[in-house]
Amino acid sequence: MAVSMSHKQKAYQGILQKIRQYMDAQHLQPGDKLPSERELAYTLGAGRSSIREALRAMEFLGLIETRRGEGTFLSTYQSFQTVELLASFILQEKQTRLDLADVIIILEKEAAKLAFWNMTKQDIAHLQAIIYQEADSLKDMHAIFFQCIFKKSNNKLLAKIWSLMYDFLAVEQEISNHKFFYKDLIHMYETKDYQGIETLFEKMILK
Amino acid sequence: MAVSMSHKQKAYQGILQKIRQYMDAQHLQPGDKLPSERELAYTLGAGRSSIREALRAMEFLGLIETRRGEGTFLSTYQSFQTVELLASFILQEKQTRLDLADVIIILEKEAAKLAFWNMTKQDIAHLQAIIYQEADSLKDMHAIFFQCIFKKSNNKLLAKIWSLMYDFLAVEQEISNHKFFYKDLIHMYETKDYQGIETLFEKMILK
């Protein structure tokens, strides 16, 4: 078998990686052309059908754009259409919601900890202001509050995952019960109580 | 051409629709089995490769699950495919790759902690076995090791995010430095040292 399959991983997943590497190595910009499917197949040592499955995945994500007779190109725009499509599939299974809630708490906790070391007095004051100026809803306030924290965490990926998950949270679903929570967190920043953050969030994990 | 192509629409898109219809007509429930690829190809009048491209898309969306030697099944865990989406086009950016490493560590840490309360002696023995039976690569070993832990964490969403992120890790990128790491973790399970897990992972976060 040409494509190295490390443990059940399908070929197209490996190919995705390789194509990504290729894009990186060649410094491809949006709009640039990718090698032809046949060439990719030869270069990466895979069958053309496997290459195509990988490309379909990328196309589905809006990463590339294929034009018959011309070739495959890096997409110039990030299509968000996919997001909406996916949103329509959101499931209502109970367990998933519980999982989701935990995941969000975990992300918020870690962001709060990462942000800990970058938190200035000004930032703290800002947080304070957020919880006092009444927002439309608790959920909005919560979102703004943590957007701020995620920003200070300096990890955009973490922030992105969070915002995505957060969008899925049913509106009715409670976020954090009381304002005490936010005040407590701010207080920990003020008093440099790193360990306290862990404890504060830990209580909220359901299981 | 067997598959009706209403101008420019690709075959697999039409096939997606047809499969949807089929699912509806047959009242398929999550977990039910789909016809085999060959049968679908015959029934829908398309080539098997086109069927596969459609199935790949559905799999990518988390709608189905394929099991080699068994068949294709409706996923019991639909939704949050969004994560995948996000992952891929977020990861195009540069800085995010550094963030990625941290995120993965965070996810693994939290999974390890969630799993803590469900860990039996048998499970621990299993983990032990994994690190001793030499795998193809360290990355593979690591993956198997944590797949086990994520399973015990009882949070499928967390696991899904992790596996996705993990796929994006460049092969060369080191995971965890030494085998000591795994042994340490196992030891903490044995000695019921919950706090130790936090500390163990904390050291690995870059910033």
Next chain:
DNA sequence: TAGTTACTGGTGGTCAGACCACTGTTGGAT
């Protein structure tokens, strides 16, 4: 020369057939 046409090579789109590796079952031997 300038403009049109026809040709040609390359590309994605699709299909058919062939293996392989894996799974669950079945039927016979014990």
Next chain:
DNA sequence: ATCCAACAGTGGTCTGACCACCAGTAACTA
């Protein structure tokens, strides 16, 4: 009744073959 080997079915992959389409280029015309 139990066990195990052979088997049929399935997804995973590769190959080779067409087709439809596009972009140049060469040839032809005016």
